[in-house]
Every structure is written in structure tokens, then in C-alpha cells.
Amino acid sequence: MKWDAETEILIIGFGGAGAVAAITAHDAGAQVLIVEKMEKGGGTTNISLGGFLSPKERAGAQQYLENLCFRVSRTVDPEMIQIYVEECLKNREWFESRGARTHVYGGAAFSQLPGAESIEKRMVTGKNTVEENSFWTFLRSQVESRKIPVWYSSPAKELLTDPRGVLTGAVIESEGKAKAVKANRAVILTCGGFEYDEWLKANYLKGYPYHSFATPANTGDGVRMAQRVGADLWHMSGVSTPLGFKAPEFEAAFMVRPATHRYIFVDQEGKRFASEFAEIHAYNFIVDYFDPHTLRFPRIPCYMIFDEAARKAGPMGLTAIGYNRGRYDWSKDNGEEIRRGWIIADDTIACLGQKIELDGGILEKTVVQYNQDCQLGQDREFHRPKDKLAPIGEGPYYAMKLWPCLLNTQGGPRRNVKAQVLYPDGRPIPRLYSAGELGSLYGLLYQGSGNLGECLAFGRIAGREAAKESLWG
Numbered sequence: 286m287k288w289d290a291e292t293e294i295l296i297i298g299f300g301g302a303g304a305v306a307a308i309t310a311h312d313a314g315a316q317v318l319i320v321e322k323m324e325k326g327g328g329t330t331n332i333s334l335g336g337f338l339s340p341k342e343r344a345g346a347q348q349y350l351e352n353l354c355f356r357v358s359r360t361v362d363p364e365m366i367q368i369y370v371e372e373c374l375k376n377r378e379w380f381e382s383r384g385a386r387t388h389v390y391g392g393a394a395f396s397q398l399p400g401a402e403s404i405e406k407r408m409v410t411g412k413n414t415v416e417e418n419s420f421w422t423f424l425r426s427q428v429e430s431r432k433i434p435v436w437y438s439s440p441a442k443e444l445l446t447d448p449r450g451v452l453t454g455a456v457i458e459s460e461g462k463a464k465a466v467k468a469n470r471a472v473i474l475t476c477g478g479f480e481y482d483e484w485l486k487a488n489y490l491k492g493y494p495y496h497s498f499a500t501p502a503n504t505g506d507g508v509r510m511a512q513r514v515g516a517d518l519w520h521m522s523g524v525s526t527p528l529g530f531k532a533p534e535f536e537a538a539f540m541v542r543p544a545t546h547r548y549i550f551v552d553q554e555g556k557r558f559a560s561e562f563a564e565i566h567a568y569n570f571i572v573d574y575f576d577p578h579t580l581r582f583p584r585i586p587c588y589m590i591f592d593e594a595a596r597k598a599g600p601m602g603l604t605a606i607g608y609n610r611g612r613y614d615w616s617k618d619n620g621e622e623i624r625r626g627w628i629i630a631d632d633t634i635a636c637l638g639q640k641i642e643l644d645g646g647i648l649e650k651t652v653v654q655y656n657q658d659c660q661l662g663q664d665r666e667f668h669r670p671k672d673k674l675a676p677i678g679e680g681p682y683y684a685m686k687l688w689p690c691l692l693n694t695q696g697g698p699r700r701n702v703k704a705q706v707l708y709p710d711g712r713p714i715p716r717l718y719s720a721g722e723l724g725s726l727y728g729l730l731y732q733g734s735g736n737l738g739e740c741l742a743f744g745r746i747a748g749r750e751a752a753k754e755s756l757w758g
């Protein structure tokens with residue numbers, strides 16, 4: 286094999302997991318090269334909220350995460366969760382010992398689970414700009430200060446193995462050429478999810494279409510490269526999907542965050558179908574409902590209905606995070622979005638319903654019933670929290686089409702507690718590691734801040750273990 290370049294550890298993808306793996310491997314004395322598909326690093330990490338899991342104590346966090354993972358599936362064993370918890374317990378210290386400050390901003394998503402009180406979500410304290418969040422600024426600067434080389438605009442195309450299946454490097458498309466890069470110790474896959482791969486989404490997720498707030502660079506390349514060298518896959522249907530708005534002229538979806546509670550979600554029949562405040566990381570379970578009678582997904586898309594006071598209260602779209610950050614400024618009074626046809630307006634609920642091709646009468650009845658529940662102080666059907674009940678008041682009235690939009694896809698090559706990628710029979714593929722969202726340990730239920738927690742936890746494990754591999758070249 287003629288090699289074009291050589292390193293000890295080749296890291297594919299420069300987001301959170303890639304950065305942490307690179308820092309760890311470098312500090313363990315290994316030579317590292319990062320290759321990144323885009324002209325800049327950061328991936329979804331840089332457009333995220335930047336919250337990372339930082340449990341308060343071990344036993345409760347283990348109990349909580351076991352409950353979360355075992356409630357709907359049994360694909361992760363307790364040892365995996367134990368290692369994850371142990372590493373996440375170090376997350377705060379990892380930042381603070383390197384000079385960052387962190388602060389708490391939240392806790393468990395599922396407070397009904399035992400151990401929930403042990404879950405804490407933290408952020409790196411600092412400035413979030415239109416270019417970077419403070420989490421990514423810190424990681425990027427740590428990589429830069431170590432002078433770890435990064436090849437930008439250089440997607441990995443294929444993993445290379447010797448005849449026994451041992452990883453020897455990868456083909457990287459760089460400067461217009463396919464370059465064979467030799468990795469004398471290991472390759473670490475950190476190239477994110479498959480939010481923008483229509484085939485993988487259609488094949489593994491239930492409802493369709495699913496849009497995304499993440500970076501369009503994440504097209505499941507790591508899934509396919511790992512498959513080609515024999516990796517097992519796991520958690521391919523595990524996703525977190527709040528509802529969001531997708532405009533045809535933008536690649537990514539907009540997060541929706543109304544400034545008031547004067548809104549409801551209705552399905553294609555004009556009926557409410559869930560609490561609008563159900564845990565966002567589990568909303569896919571709600572909208573994925575397939576009606577075996579009408580033979581359609583009546584909640585994809587669904588609609589947000591709101592009144593004039595809600596329109597005036599502030600922008601419906603949130604552009605401080607997600608891929609559209611810096612790409613679009615949502616107007617304060619939503620006027621521009623009405624002009625663009627993203628928000629549909631009418632003077633009466635019934636006419637609004639007809640405009641969006643719902644039964645206006647049913648929609649009217651839905652609003653009347655919801656308003657009665659507000660007056661009663663109790664959402665009799667869907668248990669929307671009492672303090673979130675606000676009636677739909679004076680018109681005009683508005684509707685926005687909403688779809689499930691991916692914050693993450695958890696699926697990818699299965700890994701073990703040492704971050705080694707596995708064959709279907711459970712043996713490690715020699716010298717191949719992974720970290721981050723690609724092949725995350727989360728199955729069907731997801732704890733917010735768990736992904737960045739995992740970038741830190743398994744980024745460190747992968748970097749550490751890869752640096753221990755003997756040199757072969």
C-alpha cells in the first residue's frame with residue numbers, strides 16, 4: 286500500500302467527541318491527526334445548547350440511567366452505564382482543572398425515575414456568540430493550544446484494513462485528491478449522526494419525514510464506513526425529536542419556542558393529541574403514532590395554533606442554537622414569517638382551519654374545549670401542567686406546520702466500555718474506536734445533556750485506549 290500521510294491516531298470528525306479524543310490521546314503522548322469534512326470544526330456540538338451531564342453522585346446516577354436505558358430496551362449492560370457514570374462524574378473537574386468555569390442549569394428529564402435527584406446538567410460559563418458556543422470555544426482552543434493538526438474540508442471516505450481486518454488507516458478526500466492516511470496505532474470515528482441521510486432515516490425511524498436542527502454535514506458516513514469493515518450497529522431507532530418548523534428555503538429546521546403559553550398542537554384532524562409540554566426528548570414517541578385505520582401518520586406534520594397576543598409576544602422561532610443560528614433572524618412580531626407564508630393567518634379559527642386544510646368546525650371545537658380546560662385549571666385529557674394552561678384569546682389566529690426534528694440520532698456502530706467498535710459477535714474490530722453521538726449508548730429514551738456528556742466520557746476513553754495500542758508501522 287502506498288501511503289500519502291502517516292500518523293499514530295487518526296480521528297475522523299472534529300466535533301466535541303473528536304476534540305476530546307484528540308486532547309486525551311495527545312496528552313497521553315500519541316501523535317494525532319484530525320480530519321474534518323467541513324471547512325470549520327464544531328459540528329453539531331458548536332450549535333448545541335452546550336449542556337453536559339455531570340451527575341452529583343454515583344449510585345443515584347447509575348440507578349437513574351439504568352432505569353432510563355432498561356425501561357424500553359435492554360441493549361446496554363450495567364457495566365457500560367457504570368463506566369459512563371464514572372466518566373461523567375469527572376466531566377466538571379475535566380473542564381475546571383483546565384481553567385474553564387462551569388455552572389448548573391438543569392437536572393433530570395424524567396423526574397419520576399428513581400435516582401433522578403442525582404442528575405445535574407452543567408454548562409461551560411462564558412460567551413455564546415453567533416459563531417461559537419462556550420463549550421466548543423473551550424474545546425477548540427484546547428486542541429489549538431496543543432498544535433494538533435486538523436485537515437479541514439477533508440471527508441473520510443473509507444476505512445482501510447489489512448487482510449486480517451486490522452485497521453490500518455483511512456482514505457481521506459483532501460485538496461482534490463484521495464489520500465491514503467496510515468494510522469500506526471488506531472482510528473477513532475467521531476463523525477456524528479445521520480440526521481441528513483434520508484435512506485438511514487427512512488430505514489430505521491418510524492415516522493416520515495424527520496427534519497433536523499443539527500449540522501447537515503452529519504450524513505451517517507461513520508455508520509457506513511463502520512459497516513463496511515464489519516461493525517455491528519445499535520440504537521439506530523434511538524432519537525430525540527422536539528417539534529420544529531422546516532422552511533423549504535433552509536436546509537435545517539427551526540426550533541420553536543413561543544414566548545407565551547397561548548398555543549396548542551393539533552393533528553391533521555384538528556384535534557389535540559398530547560400535552561404540548563411533554564418531555565421534548567421523548568416527543569418522537571408521541572408523533573410517531575401511525576393510524577391503522579386511515580393508514581397515515583396523522584401527527585406528521587401537525588400544527589401549532591396560536592392567537593394574536595402570542596404572535597405579538599415574541600418570535601416563534603428560536604435561532605440562538607441549531608444550524609440556522611446566524612443564518613436567519615426571526616422577526617420579533619412574526620410579521621416577516623407571515624409574509625413568507627411560514628405562518629398562516631385568519632380572523633376566525635374556523636377559516637384558519639380551512640386554510641390549512643383541516644375541518645374548521647373540529648378545530649373550533651378543539652379550541653373551545655381547551656379554553657374550557659384553562660378556565661377549569663385542568664387539562665382533562667392530556668395533563669398539560671396547570672401553570673402552562675393559557676387560553677387561546679382574541680384573533681386574528683395563526684397556524685404553523687410542525688414536524689419532528691432531530692436533535693440527535695443515537696445509532697451507529699456498537700462500542701464496548703473501552704470505546705472499541707465491535708463485530709456482531711461482540712469481538713472488537715482491532716484498532717477501531719468510536720465516541721460521541723455516532724453509536725451512542727442511549728437507546729430509545731434520552732436524557733438531555735447526555736450526548737455532550739458522552740462526547741466527554743467516551744472521547745476520553747477512546748483517546749486513552751487508542752494511545753495504549755502498540756505501534757504497528
Ligand SMILES: Cc1cc2nc3c(=O)[nH]c(=O)nc-3n(C[C@H](O)[C@H](O)[C@H](O)COP(=O)(O)OP(=O)(O)OC[C@H]3O[C@@H](n4cnc5c(N)ncnc54)[C@H](O)[C@@H]3O)c2cc1C
Pocket residue numbers: 297298299300301302303320321322323325326327328329330331332333334335336337338439440441442475476477478498499500502503504506507606607608691692693720721722723733734735736737738740
Ligand atoms: C440545537 C441542538 C441543541 C443540542 N443541545 C445539546 C445539549 O445541550 N447537550 C447535549 O448533550 N446534546 C445536545 N445536542 C446534541 C449534541 O449537540 C450532539 O449529540 C453532539 O454535539 C454530537 O457530538 P459529536 O462530536 O459526536 O458530533 P458533531 O459535533 O456533530 O461532530 C461530528 C463532526 O464530524 C464531521 N464529519 C461528518 N462526516 C465526516 C467524514 N466523513 N469525515 C470527516 N468528518 C466528518 C462533521 O462535519 C462534524 O464536524 C443538541 C443538538 C442540537 C441540534
